[in-house]
Every structure is written in C-alpha cells, then in structure tokens.
Amino acid sequence: MEVALNLSRRWKALRKFGVAVREVACVGAPRTLLMAEWGRADQLVVTLSAGVHGDEPAGPAALLSLVEDGLLDERFAYRIWPCTNPTGLAAGTRQNVEGADINRSFNRGGRTPEAKAMIAANRDRRFVLSIDIHEDIEGQGFYCYEPLGQEAIGPRIISALDAAGLPVQELTPEFDLGYPQEAGHLRSLERGRVIADFAVEEKYYPGLPYSLYIGKKAARRVLTLESPATRPWNERIAIHRIAVVAAITALLAK
Numbered sequence: 001m002e003v004a005l006n007l008s009r010r011w012k013a014l015r016k017f018g019v020a021v022r023e024v025a026c027v028g029a030p031r032t033l034l035m036a037e038w039g040r041a042d043q044l045v046v047t048l049s050a051g052v053h054g055d056e057p058a059g060p061a062a063l064l065s066l067v068e069d070g071l072l073d074e075r076f077a078y079r080i081w082p083c084t085n086p087t088g089l090a091a092g093t094r095q096n097v098e099g100a101d102i103n104r105s106f107n108r109g110g111r112t113p114e115a116k117a118m119i120a121a122n123r124d125r126r127f128v129l130s131i132d133i134h135e136d137i138e139g140q141g142f143y144c145y146e147p148l149g150q151e152a153i154g155p156r157i158i159s160a161l162d163a164a165g166l167p168v169q170e171l172t173p174e175f176d177l178g179y180p181q182e183a184g185h186l187r188s189l190e191r192g193r194v195i196a197d198f199a200v201e202e203k204y205y206p207g208l209p210y211s212l213y214i215g216k217k218a219a220r221r222v223l224t225l226e227s228p229a230t231r232p233w234n235e236r237i238a239i240h241r242i243a244v245v246a247a248i249t250a251l252l253a254k
C-alpha cells in the first residue's frame, strides 16, 4: 500500500525540521519500527502511536499529516511511533506477518517483536498522555476509549468534532466493541466514548492491549481513538487530526 511505501521517506524528511527519526530494532525479527521524537528535556512528553492494526491505514496517515502540518502543540515534547505494525500495513492485515495481533501482546516484556521493541524503548520513560490511533471497520462515527478515573478528555474531543460537523458514534450495548465477551459488562458507554476500568479488564484479555500496558506502566492519561472506516478517507483523517489536537489542548486547560 502506498501509505506504507511513503511513511519512512516522509518521516525521515522531517529531520530537517529538527525531528529525530530513528529505526528501532525488533529483536528476533528482520524489521524495525520508526520512532520520532522532539522537544526539550524539561517538557512533559506526549506519546502517540498508530497502525498497530495494519488494516486501519488512516491512523498512520493522520499521524504523519499532524506532524507535517505542524499541528502538535510545541509546549510539549513528543515520542511518536508512526506505524507499530509495518508488515501488517504493507499487507493490509490486522495482524503482523507472523499472524499475531500486536495489540494483544503487551504482557510483561512483550510477546511480539513489535511490543518488545516498544516496551524496551519506553522503559523508565514517563508520559503525560498516550494516544493510540485506530479505525473501526463498522463504525459510522468517532469514538474513543478512556480509562475510568482519569480526568476526562473524551468530552472535549467530542465537542470539537461536533463543532467541525464530523460524525460521532452513538454507542449502544449492541455496538460491537470487540471486547472479550465476559468483559462486556465492565465498561460504560456514552455518545462517542467508552469508559473502561483498565485494572479490572486486564485479567479478561489473553494478551494485553497497548493502551492497558502504557496506562499501567508509563502514561498518566491514556486515550484510544477510533475513526469510522465506513466514511471517506479525508473525513477519517480529519477526525483524527481534530481529535489529537483537542486531546493535547485539553492538557493545557487543566
């Protein structure tokens, strides 16, 4: 896919603007993950990631466009993972080339080469916010997952999308969130927002999702964003751009 072919070149082209772009080795696999960073040592760090499911290409494209267009607030430093499943993106598959769902592999040191690389790179790092960008193939509008107990950011994102006239998902108990079946009762639903008790949910997953790992280990606030893959490409990109900007702006309002 074209997105995959261009990602590395376009991210590396940002080096001339002071973005440090590295290829992080995946131990035990012949591939690397791109990681981009900038900011001063005295700044709080926001971490962003996309593309852990390779069949959700609007995430990596939106993340790149956010940085290329200078939309990330300079009052924070950043650690960005432009595409955390490059073999899946190239093949258009949810799983990586070995057939593993990376987003169910963040247990302990990581159960996939990609999760291992990210966990090792994040060791001893602390983030003020983590945003992981996805798409929902059945979604008609935006929604996000936000853990119970954190200062809510989701409502600010939803207000920003409403103001822009972009679709927000009505969430009913019938809407398939892809949860482990026994864990379905653990979350509460609002328009555009799933509030989940990460600590309780953890034991229902055979393998840990990225946001649960990072919320537990490294990030003070965590968001998982979902754009609706049934909508036109440009609208999906616009939804993620507005959602990320609104989430980071929300940090400044506290």
Ligand SMILES: [Zn+2]
Pocket (backbone or CB within 6 Å): 052, 053, 056, 134, 135
């Ligand atoms: Zn996904």
